[in-house]
Amino acid sequence: MSSEENLRIGVYPGSFDPITRGHLDIIERSSRIFDRLVVGVLINSAKKPLFSADERVKMIQSVTRHLPNVEVRFFDGLTVDFAQSEHAHVIVRGLRAVTDFEYELQMAQMNYTMRPGIDTIFLTTDLRYAYLSSSIVREVAQYGGDISRFVPEEIVPLVKQKIRDSDGGGQTQEVR
Numbered sequence: 718m719s720s721e722e723n724l725r726i727g728v729y730p731g732s733f734d735p736i737t738r739g740h741l742d743i744i745e746r747s748s749r750i751f752d753r754l755v756v757g758v759l760i761n762s763a764k765k766p767l768f769s770a771d772e773r774v775k776m777i778q779s780v781t782r783h784l785p786n787v788e789v790r791f792f793d794g795l796t797v798d799f800a801q802s803e804h805a806h807v808i809v810r811g812l813r814a815v816t817d818f819e820y821e822l823q824m825a826q827m828n829y830t831m832r833p834g835i836d837t838i839f840l841t842t843d844l845r846y847a848y849l850s851s852s853i854v855r856e857v858a859q860y861g862g863d864i865s866r867f868v869p870e871e872i873v874p875l876v877k878q879k880i881r882d883s884d885g886g887g888q889t890q891e892v893r
């Protein structure tokens with residue numbers, strides 16, 4: 718019925734290395750705001766991620782199976798170019814604390830300057846996840862801590878396995 722340009726399309730970009738319960742909360746809430754939400758997994762060549770872009774995409778696909786209007790892709794380059802290629806008018810970001818604010822504001826202003834047709838909106842984190850980040854999850858897992866409250870249930874064994882693999886030489890592992 719409605720053409721692509723009448724749809725409300727949002728992109729939610731990030732590293733998601735790995736996806737946490739905080740990210741999933743933002744995805745679930747954004748999926749109710751947009752007709753279509755595209756989660757963009759950034760291939761950051763400057764950083765050496767724990768999971769490959771392909772693994773991160775598959776993990777997010779598997780934990781968002783219950784959300785029919787959510788798609789997941791990886792991208793390289795500028796977020797505004799990715800948003801444009803997805804016909805999105807909105808970039809979604811999550812805000813945990815005031816420490817996120819300065820960087821996020823700068824990014825949003827820069828993106829708006831580059832592409833005035835694309836706005837950034839911020840969703841404030843659910844307080845249960847305000848302290849949560851992918852790097853904390855990686856660190857806790859590295860030291861054998863329990864990460865089950867931090868990442869979706871099916872992600873727990875994948876992180877543990879990946880940490881074991883990377884300790885022993887860093888093979889990549891396929892996600893179902």
Ligand code: ADP
Nearest residue numbers: 730731732733739740810811812842846849850
């Ligand atoms: P990036 O490297 O782009 O910051 P992340 O994967 O760390 O990518 O985060 C992607 C987005 O999700 C960012 O907007 C970040 O602020 C947000 N985010 C990260 N952790 C949480 C959380 N626990 N609750 C809500 N939003 C979060």
